[in-house]
Amino acid sequence: MPKFTYNDIVRVRPDSEGTSRPDRAWIVGIFEDRPGSYFEKFPEGVVYTIEFEDGSSIEVHEDDLEPDPSDGD
Numbered sequence: 001m002p003k004f005t006y007n008d009i010v011r012v013r014p015d016s017e018g019t020s021r022p023d024r025a026w027i028v029g030i031f032e033d034r035p036g037s038y039f040e041k042f043p044e045g046v047v048y049t050i051e052f053e054d055g056s057s058i059e060v061h062e063d064d065l066e067p068d069p070s071d072g073d
Contacts, residue, residue, distance in 0.1 A: 002032060002046045004027045004048060004065065004067075005027065007027060008026070008027045009067070009068040010066065011025065012025070013064050016060070016064035019060065021058075023052050024070065025051055025052045028050065028057065032046050038059075048060055048061075048062065050065070
């Protein structure tokens, strides 16, 4: 079961090795089944596509994300 769902506002954890970009981002894709060899570079588990405010996006493993504190949840 994914920790996050579509449109959740998240940040990449500061201790993440995947990216050091601290900007807030939105969940725009959820990959539980991890189709294709592209996802082999990630550890087992859910991978998300997140989109930043500038429109750029990246894939990030679930363990590297945290809720954005400014989201108010």
